[in-house]
Amino acid sequence: MAFTRAPGKHRRPGRVKRTTTRTVGVAALTTTGVVGTVAVPALAAEPAPEQTGLNQIIVLGDTVAEQVDAQAAAQQQAAEVAAVKQKAQEEARKAAAEKAKQERAAAKEREEIKARAARAAERERLNAYVSPITGSYISTGYKSGGAVWSSGSHTGVDFHAASGTPVHAVGAGTVVEAGWGGAYGNNVVIKMNDGTFTQYGHLSSIGVSVGQTVTPGQQIGxxxxxGNVTGPHLHFEARTTAEYGSDIDPVAYLRSHGVNV
Known part of the structure; x- marks a missing residue:
């Protein structure tokens, strides 16, 4: 059975009509920015939306945003690390300063302890007493009788000593007499720090002067x-005053100050 095309129906669009339709479809695409919203048969052969370059721009935009975010995060992390580092350095400086302060305080305390010990040792040394002749012995005792003494008895003690033997101050004090003492010959009298007096007679030479301070064991002659002697020796007296006649037992005096005689 033969079919015939009805007159005026289903004719193929002319060239001008197709072109116009194509133009309208492109215009619709350009105006709306949305691909495929206009159903135009003539656009069926146009490139797919993904081929227009719009997706590429979106992807590039996302990548840049991610890079910016990553950079911002890295900067934030670096800032946090720097802050932590700065805090640690500050704490280290404070700790070092505190340690230095403690060390200075400890050093000062050690110096103070050392100074106190030195002062205590010096006080002990100045308060110490020694024998007037090192390694000697008493050859004539206190209150020994005889015509050789004008008072009828010995007012001190004699320490055995050859001429030229060093004579020492038995303790700390101040020289109140240094020179010729009559029967005592060359003699030295010292006012001791405890208020008593000591005398050293028959010296061959004198090594101190009046007003001079002396320390325990210091050589004085x-x-x-x-003077009035029968041979070289040291006459030693202990007195309550600088004057003759105020003598006290020199052996008991030295022993009361820790001297072994």
């Missing part, structure tokens, strides 16, 4: 045989 040399033993000899000047």
């Amino acid at each position: 040399l033993s000899g045989a000047t």
Whole structure:
């Protein structure tokens, strides 16, 4: 059975009509920015939306945003690390300063302890007493009788000593007499720090002067045989005053100050 095309129906669009339709479809695409919203048969052969370059721009935009976010995060992390580092450095400086302060305080305390110990040792040294002749012995005792003494008895003690033997101050004090003492020959009298007096007679030479301070064991002269003597020795007296006649037992005096005689 043969079919015939009805007159005026289903004719193929002319060239001008197709072109116009194509133009309208493109215009619709350009105006709306949405691909495929206009159903135009003539656009069926146009490139797919993904081929227009719009997706590429969106992807590139996302990548840049991610890079910016990553950079911002890295900067934030770096700032946090720097802050932590700065805080640690500050704490380290504070700790070092505190340690240095403690060390200075400890050093100062050690110096103070050392100074106190030195002062205590010096006080002990100045308060110490020694024998007037090192390694000697008493050859004539206190209150020994005889015609050789004008008072009828010995007012001190004699320490055995050859001429020229060093004579020492038995303790700390101040020299109140240094020179010729009559029967005592060359003699030295010292006012001790405890208020008593000590005398050293028959010296061959004198090594101190009046007003001079002396310390325990300091050499004040040399033993000899000047004055009223029968031979070289040291006459030693302990007195309550600087004057003759105020003598006290010199052995008991030295022993009361820790000297072994």
